[in-house]
Amino acid sequence: MTDQEPENNPLDEEHVEQVHGTKARGSGEEIHESSLPPTGLLDLDIEQYVGDFNERIIGAYAAGTAEQSLPADVGVARSLIPPGTAALRDFSYIAMEIPQFDREKCVGCMACVTECPDTAILGKAIPRSHLEAKLNAITDDQEREGIRAQWAETKKYGEVYQKKGEEGALFGIFVDPTKCKGCAECVEVCDALGYHALTMVKKDEKTLPRYRSYFNFFRHVGPTPRKYINERALADMMLYEEAALLYVGGAGSCMGCGEATAIRMMLAATGFVHGAEAVGIVAATGCNTVYGSTYPYNPYLVPWTNSLFENAPAVAMGVRAKWDQRGWQEKKLWVIGGDGAMYDIGFQSLSRMLTSGMDINVLILDTQVYSNTGGQASSATYIGQDAKMASFGKAVRGKQERRKELALIAMMHPDVFVAQTTAAHINHFYRAIMAANEYRGPAVVSVYTTCQPEHGVADDRSSHQAKLAVDSRAFPLFMYDPRKGERIKERLSLAGNPSVGEDWYKVPHTGEVIDFLAFARTEGRFAKQFDAEGHPSETLRYAQAERLANWRRLQELAGVR
Incomplete structure (x- = not known):
């Protein structure tokens, strides 16, 4: 574990947006009510503190200047860390390898998403028409086709719905390079099931920018519609981001x-x-x-x-x-x-x-x-x-x-x-x-x-x-x-x-x-x-x-x- 990130680790604005979004959903509401009553000198405006924390404190740690630049902090005195701040942590530099997805072999079982200890590999099922509209909005041909290759045709999310006269969905697997530590457990789990849809590949100067671009698309393509989440297929629970992905990784x-x-x-x-x-x-x-x-x-x-x-x-x-x-x-x-x-x-x-x-x-x-x-x-x-x-x-x-x-x-x-x-x-x-x-x-x-x-x-x-x-x-x-x-x-x-x-x-x-x-x-x-x-x-x-x-x-x- 490292308490201080390297100086070449810029603060990702998309990650800041992600954490602020979770705050807006009220994930810290119970802390407001019960954990932080007024205490005179240590009284704290939580909304202001959380915003300041993400912008000032996380920024200083990301830049590697926290020990020299940050004063004593009221939140530290209260042992308070706002929700989801680990979403800003970047582990891109830890491992030499990262998982690569082969859509031709994926069946949408969600085992890799479920077993990942770091919330680093995630899935979505998106209706075909909505996905195509989002893909067509990408002007760079190479980027568009690279992202398209992350979406698989599966019986589970496509054919089953089409047989019922409904629009099928494509299933996508995306790796967050800032959270992946390269343990390869997702690959082992997939191989154990006999699918072999994931392999570890070497990182190079092109890999991380490409993965960041793909994952940025994943975050903005929209959530999996509830009708594609089969409650009897228990592994599908992690498709429901709003309520099920309550551990953001970055630990x-x-x-x-x-x-x-x-x-x-x-x-x-x-x-x-x-x-x-x-x-x-x-x-x-x-x-x-x-x-x-x-x-x-x-x-x-x-x-x-x-x-x-x-x-x-x-x-x-x-x-x-x-x-x-x-x-x-x-x-x-x-x-x-x-x-x-x-x-x-x-x-x-x-x-x-x-x-x-x-x-x-x-x-x-x-x-x-x-x-x-x-x-x-x-x-x-x-x-x-x-x-x-x-x-x-x-x-x-x-x-x-x-x-x-x-x-x-x-x-x-x-x-x-x-x-x-x-x-x-x-x-x-x-x-x-x-x-x-x-x-x-x-x-x-x-x-x-x-x-x-x-x-x-x-x-x-x-x-x-x-x-x-x-x-x-x-x-x-x-x-x-x-x-x-x-x-x-x-x-x-x-x-x-x-x-x-x-x-x-x-x-x-x-x-x-x-x-x-x-x-x-x-x-x-x-x-x-x-x-x-x-x-x-x-x-x-x-x-x-x-x-x-x-x-x-x-x-x-x-x-x-």
């Missing part, structure tokens, strides 16, 4: 960060169903608060506050009580935290919140390690994992304690909705978020979030490793809904896992067994558990047995075995 997260994708998707599902004005966040100290508020950049278009490592659920209880007092029962409140905030030091606060019965949702970003403090082991860490405080050595071969199953513990609290899911399982994830929002009471959604540096995997592997974690029983999917019945087996569903009735999943046609050892072989955090010939250690075999026992316990509770 200082690592390339390919698994956490950021989960946060984007949670906000998309909540905003799409309930509206952009109906969501707020209480965040526990962790990676999410660091990359979400690297001053002066805030990627959120919703009000959020950061509490201490251990008490975010308690803070949320206070917020919920105040909201309810004001008659804001319909607003959705989410607590976001990682292993320490939920599994360990903040567990008591979480447990108290769950027993309160209050209508609060919790998003657990499960990285199985304290990523924010340099990869320390936590009670979410797997047996055999090499981590700080549990390093692999002659006497102790990595983490020895068994992993705490927080989702199972949450189930044991009275009438709590619980889901264990991953952002890679798009439909399962979105259904879990929507069910949590719908449930009138405490809800916990625990999400497997790949941490590339600490797991020892490549930048493009977040989705791939999350899928493998599920297939190998390292992190099974489930939903536990108290509304489904009185018995645990009526409430608990293992739908979404492969071979639900078996111990291990076997790949069709090859018969390859995907067990915990197969998962561990793909990650650097378990590398020392294999000898030169690839044989697993006794510690890792014990870890495999422990994962199988956990899976069998879930099968028993769900009435599968």
Whole structure:
């Protein structure tokens, strides 16, 4: 992460317009009402402050002169960053490559848009007549044809509507070069589905101006008409920009960060169903608060506050009580935290919140390690994992304690909705978020979030490793809904896992067994558990047995075995 941008990074006026537009929509309205009461010397005119922030403060950081030119700031004293300022951040210089779109291979599945952790690749479905009119207004032939090549003929948005006698839409994929960090996860996701519509290409002196021109067209061509957004195709939610794209990118997260994708998707599902004005966040100290508020950049278009490592659920209880007092029962409140905030030091606060019965949702970003403090082991860490405080050595071969199953513990609290899911399982994830929002009471959604540096995997592997974690029983999917019945087996569903009735999943046609050892072989955090010939250690075999026992316990509770 960098707090200061290079001097050759000019302030993009289009980005300024974009952020001012979000302010005009009222994304900071709740901050006006509740977070900033008059306080004498620190009283603040928010409208004036936000405009001044974008023009003066962001401009100084973009020019690299902030430390020398900016005086002490009232907003900093209040720990206030206006909404969406990270839209102005430019990551164009970070990576040597950028995704290139092949319209002939695209089917409009929206997986790349959904899985991008940085809101850097976006899609739109635009009626053909409207798009042609916009394209014909471009006088430069080369630019016009280049932009035209970004729009694909798809069955989903074109043929289906034409058969109903309606005008079909063309589907476009566009990459924002100022937000793309070059992780290539979009390419990996597209390839995994067998479409191969994206490839990484080298940047040169012509690439960035061309991509900026294309993305400028994308921003001004207009929104996707609501009729082309199929609510049954859950990935389509991010086509609804006004309410679903509530995380603008520009955060200082690592390339390919698994956490950021989960946060984007949670906000998309909540905003799409309930509206952009109906969501707020209480965040526990962790990676999410660091990359979400690297001053002066805030990627959120919703009000959020950061509490201490251990008490975010308690803070949320206070917020919920105040909201309810004001008659804001319909607003959705989410607590976001990682292993320490939920599994360990903040567990008591979480447990108290769950027993309160209050209508609060919790998003657990499960990285199985304290990523924010340099990869320390936590009670979410797997047996055999090499981590700080549990390093692999002659006497102790990595983490020895068994992993705490927080989702199972949450189930044991009275009438709590619980889901264990991953952002890679798009439909399962979105259904879990929507069910949590719908449930009138405490809800916990625990999400497997790949941490590339600490797991020892490549930048493009977040989705791939999350899928493998599920297939190998390292992190099974489930939903536990108290509304489904009185018995645990009526409430608990293992739908979404492969071979639900078996111990291990076997790949069709090859018969390859995907067990915990197969998962561990793909990650650097378990590398020392294999000898030169690839044989697993006794510690890792014990870890495999422990994962199988956990899976069998879930099968028993769900009435599968």
